Amino acid sequence: MVVVRDKVTRLFVVAAIAEAFSWAGLLVGMVVKYGPPGNELGVQIFGSIHGALFVAYGVLVLAVARVHRWSLLATLVALACAVPPFATVVFERWARGRGMLDVTEPAKQPAPVG
Helix, strand or coil: HHHHHHHHHHHHHHHHHHHHHHHHHHHHHHHHHHCCCCCCCHHHHHHHHHHHHHHHHHHHHHHHHHCHHHHHHHHHHHHHHCCCCCCCHHHHHHHCCCHHHHHHHHCCCCCCCC
């Protein structure tokens, strides 16, 4: 179970960071589109990338919430953080600081012998 938890957690962290970078690219693309150059290429490229990462982040939130047994409120906040720019990274850092992304199993007490 630890291997699955570790893998899903790592994918979640990567998706949270990548989703934030895709937001940055999309915002730059929107400035270029609506600014003096008037070129839509940035929005077309980063819009697709951001859309895919948005969905991947949402799916990974649900997976991480399940393997780490997050509360419903924490899960909903994580999902809501996909909407504002860069909030996925803020949530990931917050969750890590609270131990919500720890992957180690608690130490088991040895069974008494005899």
